[in-house]
């Protein structure tokens with residue numbers, strides 16, 4: 001019988017790549033969707049036709065229990081979150097509820113549906129759980145590169161909420177013997193990335209300028225450094241973690257770091273443009289507290305899971321610029337359509 005997976009955050013970037021990966025691996029895939037008229041749901045229905053959808057919200061414990069009862073998953077991937085760091089200052093309480101407490105609610109849904117209690121430990125049928133932890137937990141980094149043992153110092157309400165979810169996942173593993181793991185993922189991008197994140201903002205900006213639809217691109221801090229990889233590579237790591245013999249946490253990143261300035265140079269260069277003629281630095285886009293430098297040490301994932309990234313920074317940037325040039329040249333809506341989807 002096919003293994004069954006339930007994914008929260010199915011309408012997001014990672015949800016789409018993970019669903020495609022698991023379908024290719026022969027899974028029956030269920031996706032949790034929220035809201036009465038969520039505008040992203042028709043896109044998921046159209047583009048991920050083999051995924052079964054179940055209604056639920058990370059804010060609503062009962063809905064998560066119902067979703068687990070309906071999907072009867074072997075594996076649950078909790079990718080749902082308020083994931084845009086600046087929004088976490090504007091809506092700090094909501095971020096805590098969705099990105100932090102949402103993890104508790106998913107773990108509780110699994111625990112209750114599996115009949116696990118503190119005294120009885122785990123049930124015969126174990127549901128494996130993946131939590132989407134983040135390099136934002138490292139924040140003001142204590143060492144470089146960052147490993148599974150690097151202490152956390154989050155710099156935003158988002159990072160704090162992720163740290164809560166991370167420790168809670170560890171705690172459910174230790175308290176109840178659950179197969180519950182966190183992937184500490186560094187930034188990963190693709191042509192499906194939300195337009196608010198800097199890589200996609202830049203690739204869309206370059207495409208608009210190249211096609212004469214705009215003349216400038218306003219950006220914030222160009223000196224911040226990130227370890228950027230390709231989302232398609234990173235979802236493979238999630239699946240490998242839940243397929244491992246033992247439940248353990250892993251850092252997932254490329255091990256290379258670049259500044260936003262280098263990203264901008266590469267993206268404008270890929271379209272044959274001079275970035276200095278178009279980029280405007282806008283201090284209103286700076287964050288109340290910045291994460292200056294992130295760089296992963298993915299050695300544990302390489303040696304224990306056999307995971308390797310396959311797309312370089314340069315190829316990733318070129319892939320995103322080319323995809324956005326095609327998208328805009330075809331007159332398509334960046335929020336609704338995506339040429340790289342099936």
Ligand code: NAP
Pocket residue numbers: 008009010011012013014015033034035038040056057058059078079080081082083084098132133134135184185186187188189194
């Ligand atoms: P994304 O594109 O922003 O997707 C976020 C997803 O969360 C969307 O499907 C959204 O659904 C869902 N969501 C938001 N509020 C919800 C709620 N109340 N109940 C249920 N679902 C809700 O994020 P992503 O880039 O795919 O990232 C996936 C996960 O990995 C996130 O947890 C993110 O924090 C984490 N992460 C991402 C990165 C990265 O670089 N991409 C790195 C480390 C960790 P709606 O359509 O309903 O809004």
Ligand code: F7E
Pocket residue numbers: 083084085133134135136185186187188196197198199201218219220221222224225226260285286287290291
């Ligand atoms: O910013 C700088 C900004 O918003 C990257 C999320 O997926 O990865 C992501 O979080 C850097 C920051 O991603 C603009 O100040 C400059 O230093 O693309 P971002 P993020 O904050 O790193 C982590 C791992 C996650 O877990 C999160 O969910 O770029 N930057 N100018 C800008 N950033 C944005 N968004 N827009 C600008 O105009």
